[in-house]
Amino acid sequence: MDNNKLRDEILELLWSMREKGSKSFTEVVSGINDSGASDALRKMEKSGLVTISDDDVELTDKGDARSRDLIRRHRLAERLFHDVLEVGMQESEETACEIEHFLSPSVTDSVCAFLGHPPTCPHGKPIPRGECCSKYRNEVKPLVMQLKELDVGSKGRIIFIVPSENSRLERLASMGIVPGSIIKLKQKRPSFVLEIDETTLAIDSVIAEEIYVKEQR
Ligand SMILES: [Zn+2]
Numbered sequence: 001m002d003n004n005k006l007r008d009e010i011l012e013l014l015w016s017m018r019e020k021g022s023k024s025f026t027e028v029v030s031g032i033n034d035s036g037a038s039d040a041l042r043k044m045e046k047s048g049l050v051t052i053s054d055d056d057v058e059l060t061d062k063g064d065a066r067s068r069d070l071i072r073r074h075r076l077a078e079r080l081f082h083d084v085l086e087v088g089m090q091e092s093e094e095t096a097c098e099i100e101h102f103l104s105p106s107v108t109d110s111v112c113a114f115l116g117h118p119p120t121c122p123h124g125k126p127i128p129r130g131e132c133c134s135k136y137r138n139e140v141k142p143l144v145m146q147l148k149e150l151d152v153g154s155k156g157r158i159i160f161i162v163p164s165e166n167s168r169l170e171r172l173a174s175m176g177i178v179p180g181s182i183i184k185l186k187q188k189r190p191s192f193v194l195e196i197d198e199t200t201l202a203i204d205s206v207i208a209e210e211i212y213v214k215e216q217r
Pocket residue numbers: 075078121122123124125
């Protein structure tokens with residue numbers, strides 16, 4: 001692996017490990033498939049990306065910012081390839097690993113807006129928020145949006161679902177609410193009513209925020 005790629009892989013691994021509450025030097029070295037990992041970590045300490053003491057590696061502010069960007073690009077790319085382009089999970093993951101190194105910040109924010117600012121990747125891991133996520137209006141017309149943003153009377157195809165409780169997915173699936181299904185939004189108030197396969201269903205507004213659709217014309 002070239003040095004910059006190796007450094008970035010380590011930064012991403014450190015971020016994912018921290019999500020699980022780990023910061024072990026040994027774990028980083030065994031998690032990176034490259035004999036230069038240990039040396040690379042020492043170099044990263046010199047360039048101010050990490051601090052190392054005993055078996056602990058921690059991201060500095062500088063390292064944290066760079067990891068955050070990489071993780072954000074990686075997880076957004078996974079959403080794009082897996083959910084929108086419907087590339088298999090393995091291939092999405094590989095493509096995400098390549099693309100994360102060259103997406104510029106503004107392109108990243110466009111991808112995020114295009115996908116309706118998804119809060120998680122397809123594996124359910126959080127996507128670090130970007131500036132675009134808090135702006136009220138976006139210049140980019142989204143391809144994917146929350147069901148609650150769809151106009152009444154419009155049809156949408158479900159692209160992905162981000163449930164706040166995992167048990168919800170099963171319940172939604174039993175109603176036919178799964179990625180790929182076409183739904184028609186019949187009403188938004190007082191509750192969300194939609195039609196799916198000629199069946200009319202009412203759902204909570206919270207759930208309408210968790211279903212991401214692409215408008216069908
Ligand atoms: Zn993921």
